[in-house]
Structures are given as structure tokens and as C-alpha cells.
Amino acid sequence: MSNLYIARNPRAAARNLGGEMMIMSARNSTLFTLNRTATILWQAADGTTPLTDIVENRICREFNVEFAEALRDAETLARELAGHEIMQISEQPIAASAGVSR
Amino acid sequence: MPELAAEIERLTLTIEIGKMPVRVHTTDLLFLRMLQGRYAGFVSSTDEAEMEFDIDLSPPAFADPNVPVRVRQKNGWWSLERGDFLAEWEPRSRRGWIRQDANPYSIDAVLRIVHTLMLAKQGGFLLHSASAIRNGKAFLFAGVSEAGKTTISRLAPSDVTLLTDEISYVRRQPLGYVAYGTPFTGELAKLGENVCAPISALYLLAKGDSNRIDSIPATEAARSLLANLLFFAEDEELVQEIFQAALEFINRVPVSRLTFVPDARVWELIG
Numbered sequence: 001m002s003n004l005y006i007a008r009n010p011r012a013a014a015r016n017l018g019g020e021m022m023i024m025s026a027r028n029s030t031l032f033t034l035n036r037t038a039t040i041l042w043q044a045a046d047g048t049t050p051l052t053d054i055v056e057n058r059i060c061r062e063f064n065v066e067f068a069e070a071l072r073d074a075e076t077l078a079r080e081l082a083g084h085e086i087m088q089i090s091e092q093p094i095a096a097s098a099g100v101s102r
Numbered sequence: 103m104p105e106l107a108a109e110i111e112r113l114t115l116t117i118e119i120g121k122m123p124v125r126v127h128t129t130d131l132l133f134l135r136m137l138q139g140r141y142a143g144f145v146s147s148t149d150e151a152e153m154e155f156d157i158d159l160s161p162p163a164f165a166d167p168n169v170p171v172r173v174r175q176k177n178g179w180w181s182l183e184r185g186d187f188l189a190e191w192e193p194r195s196r197r198g199w200i201r202q203d204a205n206p207y208s209i210d211a212v213l214r215i216v217h218t219l220m221l222a223k224q225g226g227f228l229l230h231s232a233s234a235i236r237n238g239k240a241f242l243f244a245g246v247s248e249a250g251k252t253t254i255s256r257l258a259p260s261d262v263t264l265l266t267d268e269i270s271y272v273r274r275q276p277l278g279y280v281a282y283g284t285p286f287t288g289e290l291a292k293l294g295e296n297v298c299a300p301i302s303a304l305y306l307l308a309k310g311d312s313n314r315i316d317s318i319p320a321t322e323a324a325r326s327l328l329a330n331l332l333f334f335a336e337d338e339e340l341v342q343e344i345f346q347a348a349l350e351f352i353n354r355v356p357v358s359r360l361t362f363v364p365d366a367r368v369w370e371l372i373g
Contacts, residue, residue, distance in 0.1 A: 013342040015349045018320035024328075024345040026338035031328060033321050 006054075006078045007047030007094040012086040014042065023086050032086060037063070038077055045087060047094030051075065117213065118146035120271040120282040121298075122220060124213060125151035126200075130159050133204045140206045143296045144285050152220065153196040155212075161186070161203040173215055173334040180335075182215050184208075191216060214269065214286060215334050222340050225274035225347045228332040231304070232288075233270040233281045235263040235295075236373035239302035240281035242270050243360065244330045249307040250362065252289040257366045262373075266294040269332065272301065272351070279355055304351075305360035305372075313368045316359045323357035324349055 008014065014023045021034040021042055034042055037059060044054040055071045063070070081087035088094055113134045116125045123146050128134055138145055169185035180198075182189040187208040191198030202208035218228050231244035232251040243254050255267035265271075265281055268288030273280050279301040283294035306318070306326050318326075327348050335341075362368040 011338055013345040015346065017324055017349055017352065020321050022321060022324055022349065024341065026341040029333075029341055031325060033325075 003091065004051040004075060004078065005047055005049070005090050005093050006041065006045040006051055006082075007088045007090075008042060008045050009086050009088055014086075025084060025086055027085055030084065032081075032084065037073070038081065041074060041077060041081070042087070045078075047088070051078065115141075116146045116148060116151060117141045117144055118148065118296075119144055119213070119217060119284055120221070120226075120273055122152045122217065123148050123150055124216065125154040126157055126209070127154065128157045128159065130204060133157070133159060136204070136206060137209070140210075141285050143283075143293055151196070153191065153193075153198065153216065155189070155191070155197075156199045157209070158199060158201045159204050160201060171211065171215070171334050173219075173336065175335070175337050175340075180216075180219060182212060182334075184211060187212060193219075210286070214332060217271070218332050219335065219340070221271075221273065222333075222343045222347065225343075225350060226272050226279075227344065227347055227351075228284075228286075229270045229272055229327070230268070230330040230332065231270045232267045233265040233294075234258055235265065235281075235297065235299040236261060238299055239373065240265065240299040241302055241372055242272075242281060242304040243307050244270075244304060244326065245307035246330070250309055250364070251307065253364050254307065254362065254368065255288075255290050257364070257368060259366060259369050262369070263295050263297060264290075264292070265297070267292065274347070274350075275300075279351060301355055304355055304357045306357065308359055308361045309364070310361035311363060313362045313371055314360075315371055316361065318357065318359050320352055320357075324352050327352060327357070 011026045012023050021039040023032045040058050044058055055074045059070050060067055078089050082089040110129050112127055114127050115137050116123050171184040174181050180191045187202040189200040189212050200212050221227050231242045232255045233242045252267045255264055265283040267290040269284055269286035271282040271284045280298050281301050282298040283296045285293045333344055
């Protein structure tokens with residue numbers, strides 16, 4: 001099992017609105033509203049915490065789901081967000097950079 | 103012997119929208135008079151200017167009305183171009199120039215773009231919406247073309263002061279948001295009044311079979327607001343500022359859906 005690291009793309013603007021995370025890609029102004037799972041991933045995506053730890057400590061506890069299935073879904077979601085360039089994903093820890101998130 | 107060269111008179115006009123005076127210089131008296139008429143009510147005698155533009159009344163070499171607007175920043179200068187104009191503006195020196203022919207539409211577009219850029223730095227924006235003042239409070243009515251901006255403006259009773267039927271001017275103040283009148287008109291073709299008031303509500307317009315106001319989720323409000331913002335720049339920093347400005351507005355100003363039938367009773371719900 002590969003260990004992935006995820007980080008918020010500092011070029012994306014993000015804001016929690018009424019419990020839902022809204023994100024805008026600064027590259028093309030595309031707007032995303034994250035669901036609860038994606039919001040947890042986004043908030044925990046510090047570039048240094050392995051995705052496995054995020055899933056085990058945050059998602060499995062929040063949703064009471066089985067680890068392997070949750071990790072698979074989280075990885076799919078992270079890759080989807082990375083495809084939209086609002087998240088970075090790497091097999092190595094990702095250096096911190098300042099984003100605009102409030 | 104007659105003089106071989108005469109000094110060309112430099113004519114000046116200050117157009118103040120949203121309490122932001124913009125001074126333009128031209129050597130063409132007819133063009134100046136046209137601007138005085140176009141911006142009647144928004145011409146200012148103030149000595150202050152947030153920025154100044156020299157207008158060169160020669161059409162851009164590439165003149166093509168079908169070229170879409172393009173706004174970019176490079177080395178501290180904003181570059182604004184469309185098929186019918188070319189302009190540059192340096193925020194640091196507050197100076198710039200516009201090249202266009204003697205029509206009112208090009209400078210109108212330049213002014214709208216420049217105001218969006220200035221407002222973005224202050225947490226404000228221009229919004230595709232009608233706006234009006236009633237009982238000392240401003241109300242915004244947002245929607246795309248055909249949503250009803252002109253209709254609701256036309257239905258306004260006599261105690262309502264119309265700020266615009268097309269593009270609202272929103273500035274952030276320490277205690278909230280203020281809407282200003284604009285000369286930017288829609289189908290009503292009537293300049294807004296050059297006055298302002300604190301914004302009490304933003305309504306997203308929808309035509310229906312009854313008049314009613316419905317609450318909407320904050321995320322839907324944010325999506326609708328962002329979809330109706332005027333924004334042109336290809337600039338990541340500014341996109342982030344506009345995004346944060348819009349969501350801050352949603353946090354502070356009530357946003358609802360206003361469904362209405364086209365008759366004046368809808369105004370019984372407003373104010």
C-alpha cells in the first residue's frame with residue numbers, strides 16, 4: 001500500500017460557509033463545494049500527515065467506516081481534487097506553502 | 103508671421119462613481135461634451151482623483167469589435183483590451199491611457215473594468231443586479247439577463263430611488279456594505295441616482311406565479327453571487343480577493359430568493 005501525502009493547493013481560495021467548504025480555483029475561477037468527507041480531507045491536507053493517518057484518525061472515526069474502503073475512497077477523492085488543481089498529491093511529504101483559506 | 107505651432111488645449115473631466123473620482127483628459131471638445139452628457143449626474147468638481155487617464159482618440163490598430171475583453175497585469179501595469187479599445191493603467195502612479203475612437207461605449211467598458219479592479223482591493227465589487235433605496239436602506243436584485251432586473255426597476259413605486267437597473271456598485275465599509283448609484287444602465291436606459299445607502303438585503307430574482315421571498319442555503323447564495331459578479335482579470339491574486347470578498351458579503355448581508363409576478367405588488371415585500 002503506497003503512502004500518499006496531500007496538501008491544499010495555495011493557488012486555490014477556500015472558505016468554510018455554513019459548515020460547507022467552498023473552493024475556487026484561482027487558475028480558471030472554477031467553483032467547488034466540498035461534501036463532508038472532502039472537507040475533512042481538505043482541512044487535514046497539511047502536506048505532512050500521511051493520507052492513511054488522516055483516514056484512520058479523521059474519516060473512520062467520523063463516519064464509522066472500514067479502513068480499507070475509506071482509504072480507497074479518500075485516495076480517489078484526493079486524486080479527483082488534484083485533477084482540478086485544488087489539491088496536491090505526492091508520495092513524499094509536501095513542503096508547506098501559504099494558501100488563502102479562511 | 104503666424105505661429106507655426108499652437109498649444110493644444112487639454113480638456114479634463116472627472117467622473118465620480120461610488121465616491122471614486124476618475125479624471126480623464128482629452129483634446130477633443132466634442133468628445134468631452136459627449137462624456138458630460140453620458141455621465142450627467144456623475145460629473146464631479148473635486149480636485150481629488152483616484153486615477154487619471156489620457157484619452158487618445160485613434161482606434162486601436164487591431165480594431166475588431168468581436169475581440170473579447172482581456173485584462174492582464176504585468177510589471178505593475180494593468181493592460182485592458184477589447185476589439186474597440188486598448189488601455190493601460192499603473193495603480194502605483196494612478197495614471198494610465200486609453201486608445202479608442204470617439205464613442206461612449208469603449209470608455210464605459212474601461213471604467214467598469216477599472217472600478218472592478220479598484221473595488222476588489224477594498225472588498226467590494228460590481229454586480230449584475232438592479233439596486234434601489236427605500237426607507238434609507240439599499241436593496242439589490244441580482245440575476246442574469248431576462249431574470250427581471252429591468253422589470254422590477256420599472257415597477258418601483260415613487261418612494262423608491264433607483265440606483266441602477268443593470269450593474270450595482272458595492273463597497274465595503276467598516277460596519278457593512280454600501281450600494282452606490284451608477285451610470286451603467288440596462289434596458290431601462292435611465293441613469294441611476296448618484297446617492298448611496300447601506301445594503302439591507304440581496305435578492306436573487308426569479309419569475310413565478312406569486313410574490314414571495316424564500317431563504318436559500320449559504321452555498322447557493324455564494325454560487326449565485328459569484329456567478330453574477332463582474333470580473334474580467336486573468337490574475338490569480340485578484341481571483342482570490344474577489345472570492346473572499348463575495349463570501350464575506352454572504353456572511354454579512356441576508357441573501358434570499360425573490361420570486362415575483364410582473365406587477366407592482368412585489369414592492370410590498372421590499373423595505
